[in-house]
Amino acid sequence: MGQRLNGYKSVAPIEFLKSKMGREATLNEILLLDYLLDTYKFSPGILNMLVEQVLKLNNHKFSRGFTIKVANEWSEQNITSLIKAEEYAKKEYEKFLQLQKRDNFGEIRELTVKEKEIINRIYYKSSLDEEILDLVISYCMKINDGYIISWFINRSVEFLENHHVENRVDAQALLHTFHQKYVLNFGRETYVNS
Structure with a gap:
């Protein structure tokens, strides 16, 4: 040794x-x-x-x-x-x-210390496979102009975990559903005065 x-x-x-x-x-x-x-x-x-x-x-x-x-x-x-x-x-x-560098629509940049902490927390806290977490991180970065935003990535991971996703194909379909249901309608919800 x-x-x-x-x-x-x-x-x-x-x-x-x-x-x-x-x-x-x-x-x-x-x-x-x-x-x-x-x-x-x-x-x-x-x-x-x-x-x-x-x-x-x-x-x-x-x-x-x-x-x-x-x-x-x-x-x-x-x-x-x-x-x-x-x-x-x-x-x-x-x-x-x-994970230190990610593709931001063809542009390579170094992640901030906060973004690294968010990714580490997700990888060590989540029950999802690494391949699925990679997919979620890429999706979240595309939606947020290449940045890692804690609340957004947490909601995306929770959505997949709640649906007990086990493979990449199911994860992609569920992320599409998440996008349609929550992202496209963000800020457009109507509230009824009670």
Whole structure:
């Protein structure tokens, strides 16, 4: 095993977090590390790599919900070695980097920090497949002049989740329905005075 991977093993998770954050850990962060060690039984080296991954994907924030979502994924992937952890982390980070730039009607631009947070939240919170989420994000960007708008993407994802969509074809049909029902009529609703 390389010297770099041994570096993950040789540092206690609390010290690793402190070094990555450049400050003392908060009580909530310490409790979260304890929870991860107790619940997932990751070795300290794997936990350190998970901490690094969370900070890379979550704009240098070590928040409970996002961290537990990543830990659940690593547990489901049965990550029991640093080599496997490194391979999985690399693959997931490459996916994340692909989301950094999106096609805005032929124009490439970098997503804002807020947009990256919205996308991360959607990917880690939603029960939909990544392929379907990619479709939703593209749809939302086309409707909103190339921008990611939180409330719009959340409503679109909720609509598909409520209809238990399972494949891309059904997702496209439901997005068409969503568009016809909610987007085209936005602002045209009539209200009856009571």
